[in-house]
Amino acid sequence: MAVSEKTMRPSGILRWLGGGRRGLEGYLYVIHRISGLALLMFLMMHVFFTGVRLLGEEAWSGLMEMANNPVLHFLEYLVYVAFAFHAVNGLRLIIIELAFGIGPPDEPVYPYKGSIHKQRPLMLIAMVIVGILIFAGGFDLVAMGH
Amino acid sequence: MAREVIHDVLILGSGLAGLRAAVEIARRVEGADIGLVSKVQLMRAHSVCAEGGTGAVLREDLGDSLDLHAWDTVKGSDFLADQDVVYRFVEQSPKEIHQLDRWGLPWSRTEDGHILQRDFGGHSYPRATMAADKTGFFEMQTLYDTLQQHGGCARYDEVFASRILVNDEGRFLGLSVIDMASGEMLTLRGRALLIATGGAGTLYGFTTYSDTVSGDGLAMAYRAGLALEDTEFIQFHPTGLIPSGILMTEGCRGEGGYLRNNQGERFMQHYAASKMELAPRDIISRAMMTEILEGRGFHQDGELDHLQLDMTHLGAERIHQRLPLIREVAMKFIGMDPVDTPVPVRPVAHYSMGGIETDIDGACTAPGIWAAGEAACVSLHGANRLGTNSTAECLVWGAICGEKIAGFLGEEPGLPDLPADLVAAEESRIFEGLLGPGGSASPFEIRHQLRDAMDQHLGVYRDGASMQQGLDKVRELKAAFKDVQVEDKSRVYNTNLVRALELENLLDLAEVAVASALAREESRGAHARTDFPDRDDDNWLKHTLVRQAGDGLDIRYKPVAITHWEPVERKY
Amino acid sequence: MTDQTVTFRVRRHQPGQEDAWQEYPVAVHPGMTVLDGLQQIKEQQDSSLAWRHSCRMGICGSCGMVINGQPGLACNTQVLDISDRRISLEPLSNFPVARDLVPDLEPMFDKHRSIKPFLIAGQQDGDEPLRQSPRQLTDYLQFSYCIKCGACMAACPTLASDADFLGPMPLTAAHRYNRDSRDDGFDQRKQSLGDHHSISHCHYAAECSKVCPKGVDPAKAIQYLKRDLVLDLVGLRRRPGPVPQGSPGTPRDDIPKAPEFTVKKP
Ligand SMILES: Cc1cc2nc3c(=O)[nH]c(=O)nc-3n(C[C@H](O)[C@H](O)[C@H](O)COP(=O)(O)OP(=O)(O)OC[C@H]3O[C@@H](n4cnc5c(N)ncnc54)[C@H](O)[C@@H]3O)c2cc1C
Numbered sequence: 006m007a008v009s010e011k012t013m014r015p016s017g018i019l020r021w022l023g024g025g026r027r028g029l030e031g032y033l034y035v036i037h038r039i040s041g042l043a044l045l046m047f048l049m050m051h052v053f054f055t056g057v058r059l060l061g062e063e064a065w066s067g068l069m070e071m072a073n074n075p076v077l078h079f080l081e082y083l084v085y086v087a088f089a090f091h092a093v094n095g096l097r098l099i100i101i102e103l104a105f106g107i108g109p110p111d112e113p114v115y116p117y118k119g120s121i122h123k124q125r126p127l128m129l130i131a132m133v134i135v136g137i138l139i140f141a142g143g144f145d146l147v148a149m150g151h
Numbered sequence: 152m153a154r155e156v157i158h159d160v161l162i163l164g165s166g167l168a169g170l171r172a173a174v175e176i177a178r179r180v181e182g183a184d185i186g187l188v189s190k191v192q193l194m195r196a197h198s199v200c201a202e203g204g205t206g207a208v209l210r211e212d213l214g215d216s217l218d219l220h221a222w223d224t225v226k227g228s229d230f231l232a233d234q235d236v237v238y239r240f241v242e243q244s245p246k247e248i249h250q251l252d253r254w255g256l257p258w259s260r261t262e263d264g265h266i267l268q269r270d271f272g273g274h275s276y277p278r279a280t281m282a283a284d285k286t287g288f289f290e291m292q293t294l295y296d297t298l299q300q301h302g303g304c305a306r307y308d309e310v311f312a313s314r315i316l317v318n319d320e321g322r323f324l325g326l327s328v329i330d331m332a333s334g335e336m337l338t339l340r341g342r343a344l345l346i347a348t349g350g351a352g353t354l355y356g357f358t359t360y361s362d363t364v365s366g367d368g369l370a371m372a373y374r375a376g377l378a379l380e381d382t383e384f385i386q387f388h389p390t391g392l393i394p395s396g397i398l399m400t401e402g403c404r405g406e407g408g409y410l411r412n413n414q415g416e417r418f419m420q421h422y423a424a425s426k427m428e429l430a431p432r433d434i435i436s437r438a439m440m441t442e443i444l445e446g447r448g449f450h451q452d453g454e455l456d457h458l459q460l461d462m463t464h465l466g467a468e469r470i471h472q473r474l475p476l477i478r479e480v481a482m483k484f485i486g487m488d489p490v491d492t493p494v495p496v497r498p499v500a501h502y503s504m505g506g507i508e509t510d511i512d513g514a515c516t517a518p519g520i521w522a523a524g525e526a527a528c529v530s531l532h533g534a535n536r537l538g539t540n541s542t543a544e545c546l547v548w549g550a551i552c553g554e555k556i557a558g559f560l561g562e563e564p565g566l567p568d569l570p571a572d573l574v575a576a577e578e579s580r581i582f583e584g585l586l587g588p589g590g591s592a593s594p595f596e597i598r599h600q601l602r603d604a605m606d607q608h609l610g611v612y613r614d615g616a617s618m619q620q621g622l623d624k625v626r627e628l629k630a631a632f633k634d635v636q637v638e639d640k641s642r643v644y645n646t647n648l649v650r651a652l653e654l655e656n657l658l659d660l661a662e663v664a665v666a667s668a669l670a671r672e673e674s675r676g677a678h679a680r681t682d683f684p685d686r687d688d689d690n691w692l693k694h695t696l697v698r699q700a701g702d703g704l705d706i707r708y709k710p711v712a713i714t715h716w717e718p719v720e721r722k723y
Numbered sequence: 724m725t726d727q728t729v730t731f732r733v734r735r736h737q738p739g740q741e742d743a744w745q746e747y748p749v750a751v752h753p754g755m756t757v758l759d760g761l762q763q764i765k766e767q768q769d770s771s772l773a774w775r776h777s778c779r780m781g782i783c784g785s786c787g788m789v790i791n792g793q794p795g796l797a798c799n800t801q802v803l804d805i806s807d808r809r810i811s812l813e814p815l816s817n818f819p820v821a822r823d824l825v826p827d828l829e830p831m832f833d834k835h836r837s838i839k840p841f842l843i844a845g846q847q848d849g850d851e852p853l854r855q856s857p858r859q860l861t862d863y864l865q866f867s868y869c870i871k872c873g874a875c876m877a878a879c880p881t882l883a884s885d886a887d888f889l890g891p892m893p894l895t896a897a898h899r900y901n902r903d904s905r906d907d908g909f910d911q912r913k914q915s916l917g918d919h920h921s922i923s924h925c926h927y928a929a930e931c932s933k934v935c936p937k938g939v940d941p942a943k944a945i946q947y948l949k950r951d952l953v954l955d956l957v958g959l960r961r962r963p964g965p966v967p968q969g970s971p972g973t974p975r976d977d978i979p980k981a982p983e984f985t986v987k988k989p
């Protein structure tokens with residue numbers, strides 16, 4: 006009758022992914038936080054590498070030489086993508102967190118829809134903008150070879 | 152040996168009655184040490200299910216009056232209510248409504264800010280004070296939340312009381328309880344006890360009650376030597392949803408819903424022409440059973456025969472605002488939207504008018520014990536309760552008992568000694584008896600048979616022969632229970648053990664209820680006998696009292712307090 | 724319609740042991756809920772299976788569990804609405820587990836209590852009627868529908884990585900009382916919301932609103948609460964509108980009088 010197998014419960018940050026079947030906004034939350042963490046890490050690296058300048062002109066140009074390769078360009082692009090998403094989604098969040106675009110308190114009517122549906126247009130607009138920015142950046146990367 | 156914990160007062164049950172009493176004691180006695188015991192988490196008691204409203208006279212300026220509420224209640228009770236109790240009730244109930252208003256209850260409102268009320272069965276004025284159709288839920292929430300601001304209340308969430316400990320004089324000593332989280336047995340000591348454990352609705356298979364309402368308090372009180380009063384009067388609510396028995400509140404009809412038979416006819420015109428769908432529940436339930444028995448019900452294979460509750464003419468807006476839960480439940484459980492489809496309903500076991508005998512202040516005959524709410528029988532509802540009077544009763548007598556207990560704590564000196572063998576006996580009953588090895592009878596099987604027997608033999612219509620069969624069956628099941636097996640022997644959260652203990656309680660109560668019903672040779676209110684179809688005031692205008700006597704029952708009677716109106720014929 | 728079989732996959736937990744999945748075949752029929760299925764398993768296959776339930780009509784909040792990856796109520800979920808022939812059941816996430824499908828909800832109750840979930844006002848005593856307009860009622864009514872089932876707490880990703888975050892249910896309760904026209908406790912509640920595990924960690928994943936079985940929309944409440952906190956900071960927070968002034972009602976003439984007393988008073 007019964008089949009047994011052992012399992013572990015995921016904990017902490019892993020549960021951002023494994024907490025359940027998330028909705029769109031749930032995934033945006035996860036991406037927002039991960040992109041935020043990534044940007045933070047980039048920023049620290051950036052400060053560190055910029056600090057190399059203090060070691061003199063030579064060390065700096067050596068570093069710049071190293072940096073001038075396609076892999077790093079692509080990584081730079083990823084930073085840009087994270088930035089584009091985090092900034093635009095952040096704007097959306099500021100709007101929502103001031104309680105705009107989510108509808109007034111109201112008698113819920115079954116089947117319940119609520120604020121998620123109310124803010125969908127805003128969310129879509131934000132994502133379209135993110136998409137355009139990412140595409141434009143990608144175009145810049147490929148076509149212009151920066 | 153069970154660990155002992157001492158409090159000033161123990162409140163058994165966290166329904167409306169228990170919570171109301173706890174709040175009352177907490178605000179009256181600074182630093183009162185209250186132990187609040189409940190077998191479900193505090194805010195999950197069955198009272199959250201109450202839907203329609205709470206009865207109170209709020210608008211004397213519009214034509215309502217205390218006398219009218221009292222008269223409606225007395226007439227609804229088929230003159231078995233104690234009339235002094237009824238007056239106490241109608242005077243207190245409005246105060247409770249306003250008190251809850253001050254504690255934050257989201258009552259529904261009229262445009263000019265008054266509390267909204269609606270029509271309810273058997274009431275001559277729309278006095279069902281409502282918070283949409285979640286009145287009980289909001290009352291529970293408000294009381295639970297209010298309790299959060301008082302310290303001094305020890306929570307015993309998910310702690311199952313298995314025995315009320317009393318000494319030879321009947322003085323209250325304490326409670327034996329099982330902490331479900333650990334499986335450990337505790338002895339809770341206190342100078343006073345309030346029993347607020349609610350009704351016994353899961354005696355029946357087709358019922359509106361939560362699965363956790365099993366009359367534990369009644370059975371424990373009975374075994375502790377207290378009397379159970381009027382247990383033969385069990386209310387059948389006209390509109391239980393097919394097939395689960397989930398309640399479609401009387402508020403559906405209060406808002407203007409119709410009952411129809413398979414001819415599409417509003418059949419109530421033949422039974423209560425002046426009140427129609429808003430006649431008292433016993434009358435409508437009998438009418439519905441008659442319609443069904445005479446073949447005018449709807450029939451569907453594999454399901455109970457039913458009639459229809461039609462709200463389609465009320466309009467979406469009214470339903471969304473005033474009956475949102477009803478609509479949600481109908482859509483979730485049977486996939487029908489009452490805005491555009493009539494829903495299938497049938498009379499369903501709903502309320503125990505009887506309970507532990509108390510005086511007008513809720514005090515039991517044993518010193519130190521009070522009872523309130525559905526578990527108690529202050530004799531407010533007599534032979535048939537009016538809708539909305541129960542939640543109001545819980546609030547009123549919760550408050551009264553709280554006040555009386557607060558006074559008692561001030562006077563009563565010490566804690567009597569607890570003989571060690573009492574606790575030891577209870578421990579061995581559970582840990583060696585139920586959790587020990589052996590036993591072969593399945594508790595689930597016994598429970599099914601009990602519910603079937605009750606559905607069949609103690610329903611809307613009763614007769615002597617059938618009730619006798621029922622009684623024999625219950626006694627047979629009681630004997631079978633002696634050999635019951637609890638398969639799960641573990642300690643932590645053993646729901647199997649709890650179900651078995653509940654079953655034991657239900658069996659005792661079933662015996663008391665059927666025996667009382669068999670003894671009462673008349674028809675009154677919810678007790679409708681086909682072999683004695685008339686009310687008989689000469690012989691039966693009295694309350695039934697049942698005590699445990701060895702292995703049998705001791706049935707006695709006591710008079711009804713008739714202080715305002717002599718009984719007259721009851722017509723609507 | 725004929726009966727079909729659905730496999731219930733239940734995550735079992737016994738104290739001191741590692742979790743294990745166990746499968747039970749259950750014959751289901753239309754109208755059957757997940758709770759009915761569990762009941763059937765308990766009666767016919769495995770009486771040791773433990774979970775909480777009471778009202779079986781979605782109002783007591785006992786039976787919250789994770790059903791096929793989504794927190795919800797067992798009594799409220801139709802088996803046949805789930806397209807899968809396998810239903811996985813787990814205890815609510817983000818809570819410690821006592822046994823099988825029984826989570827320990829104490830942390831939620833404690834947090835709820837910490838935000839002062841009751842009216843703070845000078846008018847608690849007295850039995851004179853108060854007034855509140857339907858408009859004032861609507862301002863908080865939706866947020867008072869919470870049955871404390873914990874589904875939102877299990878779904879909340881912030882709680883997943885920060886156990887001290889207050890979580891959707893308590894924050895919603897705070898807003899519910901803040902917005903009540905009878906309440907005067909905004910400042911006190913602000914204190915209890917103050918610390919850094921609090922409201923600012925919500926970034927509208929809206930998972931709570933997605934799973935809430937009662938249409939409470941906690942995510943909405945939290946955003947409105949944030950707005951109020953911001954407005955309060957800049958001194959622009961407004962109290963819910965004025966108390967309506969009623970006109971005296973006109974007595975109804977269709978109400979009967981109670982009959983004369985027939986018992987003579989001694
Ligand atoms: C579906 C439904 C709708 C209703 N609607 C209305 C209405 O509209 N208006 C109205 O006036 N009335 C209504 N009623 C009736 C009313 O709700 C109940 O009579 C009332 O709520 C009972 O409250 P209580 O406090 O007595 O008990 P309950 O709310 O049943 O509480 C019992 C408490 O006792 C505890 N308990 C029980 N046994 C034990 C034990 N062994 N150990 C520890 N704890 C224990 C339980 O955990 C619980 O906390 C309705 C009833 C139902 C079933």
Ligand code: SF4
Pocket residue numbers: 868869870871872873874875876891892895931934935936937938939940941
């Ligand atoms: S807000 Fe909704 S999901 Fe959260 S506890 Fe309350 S009812 Fe449950």
Ligand code: FES
Pocket residue numbers: 775776777778779780781782783784785786787796797798799
């Ligand atoms: S059993 Fe009450 S909510 Fe599911």
